[in-house]
Amino acid sequence: MSQTNGQTGGQTAVHHGRTLDLKLCIWRQPGPRAEGRMVEYDLPGVSEDMSFLEMLDLLNERLIAKEQEPVAFEHDCREGICGSCGMMINGQAHGPQLGTATCQLHMRKFNSGDVIEIEPWRAAAFPIVRDLVVNRSALDRIVEAGGYISVTAGAAPEANIIPVPKPVADAAFDAAACIGCGACVAACPNGAAQLFTAAKVAHLNLLPQGQAERFSRTEAMVERMEEFFGSCTFHGECEAACPKRISLENIVLMNGDYVRAKFKNRRLAGRR
Amino acid sequence: MIHLDPAVPDGPIEQKWDQHKFEMKLVAPHNRRRFEVIVVGTGLAGGAAAATLGELGYKVKAFTFHDSPRRAHSIAAQGGINAAKNYRGDGDSVQRLFYDTVKGGDFRAREANVYRLAQLSVNIIDQCVAQGVPFAREYGGLLDTRSFGGTQVSRTFYARGQTGQQLLLGAYSALARQVEAGNVELFDRSEMLDVVVKDGRACGIVVRNLHTGQIVSHAAHAVVLATGGYGNVFYLSTNAKASNASAIWRAHRKGAALANPCYTQIHPTCIPASDEFQSKLTLMSESLRNDGRIWVPEEFGDPRPPNQIPESERDYYLERRYPAFGNLVPRDVASRAAKREVDAGRGVGPLKNGVYLDFKTAVERLGRNTIEERYGNLFEMYERITDEDPYQVPMRIYPAVHYTMGGLWVDYNLMSTIPGLFVGGEANFSDHGANRLGASALMQGLADGYFVLPYTVPNYLAGMLGQAPIPADDPVFRAAEAEVADRTQRYLSTGGTRSVDDLHRELGKIMWDNCGMARSREGLEKAISEIAALRVEFDRDLRVLGSADTLNQSLEKAGRVDDFFELAGLLCRDALHREESCGGHFRVEHQTEEGEALRDDDHFAYAAAWEYAGPGAEPILNKEPLEFDHVHLAQRSYK
Numbered sequence: 001m002s003q004t005n006g007q008t009g010g011q012t013a014v015h016h017g018r019t020l021d022l023k024l025c026i027w028r029q030p031g032p033r034a035e036g037r038m039v040e041y042d043l044p045g046v047s048e049d050m051s052f053l054e055m056l057d058l059l060n061e062r063l064i065a066k067e068q069e070p071v072a073f074e075h076d077c078r079e080g081i082c083g084s085c086g087m088m089i090n091g092q093a094h095g096p097q098l099g100t101a102t103c104q105l106h107m108r109k110f111n112s113g114d115v116i117e118i119e120p121w122r123a124a125a126f127p128i129v130r131d132l133v134v135n136r137s138a139l140d141r142i143v144e145a146g147g148y149i150s151v152t153a154g155a156a157p158e159a160n161i162i163p164v165p166k167p168v169a170d171a172a173f174d175a176a177a178c179i180g181c182g183a184c185v186a187a188c189p190n191g192a193a194q195l196f197t198a199a200k201v202a203h204l205n206l207l208p209q210g211q212a213e214r215f216s217r218t219e220a221m222v223e224r225m226e227e228f229f230g231s232c233t234f235h236g237e238c239e240a241a242c243p244k245r246i247s248l249e250n251i252v253l254m255n256g257d258y259v260r261a262k263f264k265n266r267r268l269a270g271r272r
Numbered sequence: 273m274i275h276l277d278p279a280v281p282d283g284p285i286e287q288k289w290d291q292h293k294f295e296m297k298l299v300a301p302h303n304r305r306r307f308e309v310i311v312v313g314t315g316l317a318g319g320a321a322a323a324t325l326g327e328l329g330y331k332v333k334a335f336t337f338h339d340s341p342r343r344a345h346s347i348a349a350q351g352g353i354n355a356a357k358n359y360r361g362d363g364d365s366v367q368r369l370f371y372d373t374v375k376g377g378d379f380r381a382r383e384a385n386v387y388r389l390a391q392l393s394v395n396i397i398d399q400c401v402a403q404g405v406p407f408a409r410e411y412g413g414l415l416d417t418r419s420f421g422g423t424q425v426s427r428t429f430y431a432r433g434q435t436g437q438q439l440l441l442g443a444y445s446a447l448a449r450q451v452e453a454g455n456v457e458l459f460d461r462s463e464m465l466d467v468v469v470k471d472g473r474a475c476g477i478v479v480r481n482l483h484t485g486q487i488v489s490h491a492a493h494a495v496v497l498a499t500g501g502y503g504n505v506f507y508l509s510t511n512a513k514a515s516n517a518s519a520i521w522r523a524h525r526k527g528a529a530l531a532n533p534c535y536t537q538i539h540p541t542c543i544p545a546s547d548e549f550q551s552k553l554t555l556m557s558e559s560l561r562n563d564g565r566i567w568v569p570e571e572f573g574d575p576r577p578p579n580q581i582p583e584s585e586r587d588y589y590l591e592r593r594y595p596a597f598g599n600l601v602p603r604d605v606a607s608r609a610a611k612r613e614v615d616a617g618r619g620v621g622p623l624k625n626g627v628y629l630d631f632k633t634a635v636e637r638l639g640r641n642t643i644e645e646r647y648g649n650l651f652e653m654y655e656r657i658t659d660e661d662p663y664q665v666p667m668r669i670y671p672a673v674h675y676t677m678g679g680l681w682v683d684y685n686l687m688s689t690i691p692g693l694f695v696g697g698e699a700n701f702s703d704h705g706a707n708r709l710g711a712s713a714l715m716q717g718l719a720d721g722y723f724v725l726p727y728t729v730p731n732y733l734a735g736m737l738g739q740a741p742i743p744a745d746d747p748v749f750r751a752a753e754a755e756v757a758d759r760t761q762r763y764l765s766t767g768g769t770r771s772v773d774d775l776h777r778e779l780g781k782i783m784w785d786n787c788g789m790a791r792s793r794e795g796l797e798k799a800i801s802e803i804a805a806l807r808v809e810f811d812r813d814l815r816v817l818g819s820a821d822t823l824n825q826s827l828e829k830a831g832r833v834d835d836f837f838e839l840a841g842l843l844c845r846d847a848l849h850r851e852e853s854c855g856g857h858f859r860v861e862h863q864t865e866e867g868e869a870l871r872d873d874d875h876f877a878y879a880a881a882w883e884y885a886g887p888g889a890e891p892i893l894n895k896e897p898l899e900f901d902h903v904h905l906a907q908r909s910y911k
């Protein structure tokens with residue numbers, strides 16, 4: 001075995017693909033109470049293999065070199081699963097590619113000479129912290145209201161005692177795939193969080209384990225949501241913006257359960 | 273020297289945990305509210321621990337630097353979680369999971385801890401299913417499993433390619449329930465920057481609010497760290513960008529021994545780097561090796577596209593060299609084998625820096641739909657990054673830094689060498705020895721969080737009944753706060769020319785080149801001096817713009833990279849002192865004729881617990897001897 005770890009090209013490779021020269025217009029706002037404005041930057045020499053966030057890294061490195069403060073933006077896993085990143089790219093939440101979080105968007109989807117406008121999520125419930133960073137804690141408050149199945153550690157029955165039909169497990173999974181990014185709220189003209197909340201509600205309400213608390217959960221979560229967010233008038237923009245393709249059907253399901261929660265005799269809930 | 277007491281209970285290994293649970297002290301329900309516990313980190317280990325301690329009635333404060341517990345790096349785990357349920361009737365058992373883990377770890381883990389982990393694995397699945405984790409199911413409605421490397425049974429439970437996400441959402445929901453109930457107070461965007469120790473016990477922490485820059489102390493009867501791994505010391509890794517070692521490093525500086533830092537895991541199946549702006553590497557889950565076959569062209573530098581290379585001219589080198597385990601050999605073995613092919617000049621792709629992972633046979637055998645169901649999101653992720661369709665063209669993969677087996681030394685109770693400071697999840701060193709088997713980190717994090725810490729922390733607390741925590745305005749807290757503030761100011765006022773990322777990238781390159789998949793005395797000595805030189809550069813030429821009282825991401829990174837520098841030095845020293853090859857630690861001087869890792873059990877069958885000796889001073893080595901009474905020491909063979 002040779003003595004090097006040479007990840008051939010790994011950390012030193014030189015790129016040979018297409019490069020793009022871009023103009024960026026980015027929302028800069030130094031703090032929560034400060035004024036913000038759009039600022040233009042020229043960014044030549046962007047490799048098409050870069051992710052959108054690597055393009056912003058490059059911009060930031062160049063800004064720091066010029067002694068200008070870098071653009072603040074949220075990111076972490078850079079694999080489309082943590083839900084940290086999120087920005088309006090040319091007016092679209094997470095940019096032009098359907099079913100894709102910002103970190104998974106690559107520069108090959110753009111052309112040299114493009115002007116790219118980048119703004120933070122805009123929603124009354126998401127105050128701006130700085131530049132492209134917003135505070136999405138209101139989403140956590142909705143989950144705290146009832147987004148769980150109450151089970152004490154150690155009290156769980158043997159796992160295979162509750163068979164879950166595969167289609168049911170799959171449907172619950174589809175709803176549970178939500179990454180909590182908030183794009184649905186940002187895309188909604190009313191700043192509603194129906195798609196997020198419905199994804200959480202549907203995940204648990206579909207499963208047999210979730211039946212005991214089904215109606216109390218729905219009621220609590222919907223009402224908590226309404227404390228923070230606008231109301232849903234069924235525009236459907238959220239579904240188009242969602243990087244995990246969470247379906248509007250979940251909202252129908254949640255609304256149905258909410259109505260039933262109000263009228264149903266809960267002692268009969270076990271009978272569905 | 274620190275006195276290392278592993279505190280392993282007496283008795284037969286099968287009964288140790290049960291007996292210990294009986295012997296540990298309890299706190300009566302009405303007294304629990306009088307105890308305050310701090311949990312730093314809300315990933316699988318921390319989230320589960322905070323939720324469970326809250327549920328029991330303790331007053332818990334949970335801290336994360338993320339904006340929500342749901343964003344912890346655990347969310348990114350893909351492939352699955354092991355448990356000895358034996359639902360397949362394929363010969364699995366607690367005993368076998370224990371055996372596989374000790375052997376997979378190349379005989380460098382503490383047997384008693386591993387046995388407990390195997391026992392608890394079955395409870396984890398029960399717990400998670402009850403919480404509503406949507407694990408994969410068979411048509412009959414029962415739970416499905418798949419195989420992972422280093423085992424010959426199918427014991428890995430999974431939720432498509434998003435197992436970590438679903439498990440974390442489960443732990444997060446349990447935590448959210450306790451927050452709502454008022455049992456847990458949640459501090460998000462709060463980065464712990466010091467552990468406070470008084471009279472030899474951990475009594476609290478100092479945190480900085482990342483939005484306002486405010487530095488605040490929190491006092492408690494006990495502190496739990498569950499702050500994840502340190503793979504980002506290599507800059508490029510599969511870890512999330514913000515994953516860092518500051519919490520454990522600062523605890524180390526306060527007296528907690530750090531064990532086996534050189535045991536780092538290089539994962540065999542990641543997407544190869546494409547250019548110099550690469551900000552991280554992306555994992556392609558090990559589960560893909562269930563159905564994908566790894567190969568390289570037999571001919572050096574074969575220019576043909578993969579689909580035009582006939583079967584007879586392909587070398588399925590894992591199947592050839594390891595017929596019993598084939599593509600499912602453990603990670604360290606698979607990674608070194610890939611490196612060997614690429615180094616020999618048989619690498620593929622535009623930069624010749626990968627090997628193929630081919631699904632052609634699997635698609636033919638099982639149909640595209642089945643493959644899509646099993647790995648759809650991974651294939652999509654691959655396509656997004658590389659612009660190639662893995663259903664048509666084989667994936668290109670190469671090893672990358674992925675996981676760190678080393679971490680703070682803990683005893684059987686998961687307590688560090690600082691009394692009152694407990695450590696769970698990837699942040700501690702327990703259970704995986706020198707190499708972790710796939711799907712075992714999620715298992716360990718949840719075992720620690722749901723089932724171990726909720727017993728061992730109260731056992732510690734019980735002895736403190738009636739004592740109030742040291743108040744958060746005690747001089748010892750004030751001094752720690754001042755130190756944190758100084759440090760922050762120092763980064764801002766250096767006024768140099770190089771960005772944090774620039775310096776971090778250079779550190780990562782030193783580490784990868786000299787302390788990555790193959791290590792040598794010469795390379796490690798070189799790395800140690802290069803790291804020291806670069807550290808001087810960091811102190812002199814760092815540029816962090818802006819101020820300390822707003823969100824300042826460069827400032828956050830500066831503190832983390834500062835700690836990575838010190839950790840990198842220790843990591844290389846540990847690698848240098850360990851004159852053997854074991855698991856993820858491969859010293860070129862110590863290998864068999866076939867190029868496999870060559871352990872030296874006579875001299876190195878111990879955990880190396882390093883003690884901090886002050887800035888710039890040589891760290892002190894303490895040894896915990898390891899005994900193997902149940903799994904007999906043998907050279908690992910996967911042939």
Ligand SMILES: Cc1cc2nc3c(=O)[nH]c(=O)nc-3n(C[C@H](O)[C@H](O)[C@H](O)COP(=O)(O)OP(=O)(O)OC[C@H]3O[C@@H](n4cnc5c(N)ncnc54)[C@H](O)[C@@H]3O)c2cc1C
Pocket residue numbers: 312313314315316317318335336337338341344345346347348349350351352353435436462463464465498499500501510511512515516518519555557674675696697698699710711712713714715717
């Ligand atoms: C891409 C990828 C895939 C993986 N797939 C698998 C798999 O399939 N199966 C498997 O078993 N394992 C897998 N692993 C490993 C596994 O995911 C991790 O080891 C595990 O999730 C770590 O959990 P944790 O709770 O210890 O830490 P983390 O989930 O990393 O959580 C750390 C927490 O600590 C907080 N924190 C850290 N420092 C501070 C500080 N200073 N102040 C305040 N808060 C702090 C963070 O905010 C976070 O909440 C994978 C890892 C990666 C990188």
Ligand code: SF4
Pocket residue numbers: 177178179180181182183184185195196199238241242243244245246
């Ligand atoms: S529903 Fe979709 S858009 Fe909304 S938070 Fe979840 S993943 Fe994001």
